Amino acid sequence: MDNKIFTKLSYGVYAVSTWDNGRPTGCIVNSVMQITSSPATIAISMNHNNYTHKCIEESGKFAVSVLTEKTDPAVIGTLGFFSGRDTDKFEKVAYELKSYMPVVSDSCGYLTCKVINKMETTTHTVFLAEVEEAAVSADAEPMTYAYYHKVIKGKSPKNAPTYIAEN
Amino acid sequence: MDNKIFTKLSYGVYAVSTWDNGRPTGCIVNSVMQITSSPATIAISMNHNNYTHKCIEESGKFAVSVLTEKTDPAVIGTLGFFSGRDTDKFEKVAYELKSYMPVVSDSCGYLTCKVINKMETTTHTVFLAEVEEAAVSADAEPMTYAYYHKVIKGKSPKNAPTYIAEN
Numbered sequence: 034m035d036n037k038i039f040t041k042l043s044y045g046v047y048a049v050s051t052w053d054n055g056r057p058t059g060c061i062v063n064s065v066m067q068i069t070s071s072p073a074t075i076a077i078s079m080n081h082n083n084y085t086h087k088c089i090e091e092s093g094k095f096a097v098s099v100l101t102e103k104t105d106p107a108v109i110g111t112l113g114f115f116s117g118r119d120t121d122k123f124e125k126v127a128y129e130l131k132s133y134m135p136v137v138s139d140s141c142g143y144l145t146c147k148v149i150n151k152m153e154t155t156t157h158t159v160f161l162a163e164v165e166e167a168a169v170s171a172d173a174e175p176m177t178y179a180y181y182h183k184v185i186k187g188k189s190p191k192n193a194p195t196y197i198a199e200n
Numbered sequence: 201m202d203n204k205i206f207t208k209l210s211y212g213v214y215a216v217s218t219w220d221n222g223r224p225t226g227c228i229v230n231s232v233m234q235i236t237s238s239p240a241t242i243a244i245s246m247n248h249n250n251y252t253h254k255c256i257e258e259s260g261k262f263a264v265s266v267l268t269e270k271t272d273p274a275v276i277g278t279l280g281f282f283s284g285r286d287t288d289k290f291e292k293v294a295y296e297l298k299s300y301m302p303v304v305s306d307s308c309g310y311l312t313c314k315v316i317n318k319m320e321t322t323t324h325t326v327f328l329a330e331v332e333e334a335a336v337s338a339d340a341e342p343m344t345y346a347y348y349h350k351v352i353k354g355k356s357p358k359n360a361p362t363y364i365a366e367n
Contacts, residue, residue, distance in 0.1 A: 035334055038309040038335060038336050039234050039237070039334070041342045042232060042234055042266070042342070043211055066211065066243075068321050069323040070203070070323075071322070071323070072322070073203070073206070074321050075209075076233075076243065076245070078233060078243070141208055142202075142208055150319050151319075152328050155238070156237075156238070159235055165201075168201075169202055169204045177210045178210070
């Protein structure tokens with residue numbers, strides 16, 4: 034099997050956030066997709082090792098913030114390359130509350146979601162979630178995963194489904 | 201809820217194909233994502249009304265062909281805007297067999313997959329599938345859904361999760 038094919042799949046770049054006992058926490062994911070429009074439902078994939086995964090399991094809720102080409106790379110650095118286990122990520126990343134969920138301010142919009150089902154794999158959970166509220170907040174070009182790699186030259190955190198170990 | 205946020209999610213453009221009692225059939229989807237890398241697993245979303253949905257339910261297998269910016273728009277026209285119920289789509293779309301699955305020739309690579317789990321929504325099924333074989337076949341830029349809308353000015357077939365009715 035030629036794993037390079039997986040680099041040909043297209044994604045956006047998103048912050049997924051939730052509550053950790055009253056403290057906001059979150060991480061960066063690329064695997065978000067709309068499943069149906071009525072009732073609006075999305076699916077996301079998240080690594081079991083992400084602290085955010087545990088918090089979503091506990092709260093049953095999360096928000097997706099759509100990052101843009103203008104989003105400060107420090108947002109991705111803070112949310113994507115540290116763990117919420119030992120870092121208060123949202124001390125460094127500006128956020129606002131939407132439907133009682135923490136949403137990244139430096140984004141072009143958000144969806145707040147309630148988990149309604151899930152499927153397990155060896156490393157990742159696919160959460161199916163109904164969208165409770167959603168809004169566009171800025172007229173900016175959404176960041177694609179390809180843009181992130183080409184322009185920001187970001188590397189995949191090792192918990193991403195698309196992670197390829199460097200030799 | 202502002203549905204415009206759903207246009208800010210980023211996707212690729214793919215042909216999903218399978219067997220219909222010995223005849224290849226398929227359709228166009230944008231919702232494909234990698235879930236884990238070991239064993240390689242992906243998820244796709246498909247409308248219940250797609251004839252391909254029924255055929256995947258019956259065969260338990262499908263292939264994903266990654267379409268590119270150079271893919272002939274007629275491939276999308278034939279696979280995306282007709283139904284396999286009454287059209288032999290692959291009479292007009294060149295394909296080859298990979299691991300006994302029909303794959304669109306005018307693509308930059310493919311994955312052949314075996315369904316291992318699924319989740320239902322009111323309109324769409326999320327199929328979780330293990331990748332059995334995958335290869336890159338051309339060094340071409342994968343088509344994004346944004347490119348499809350901006351450059352090819354394609355419209356969403358009405359079974360797509362991202363379909364927005366025109367008034």
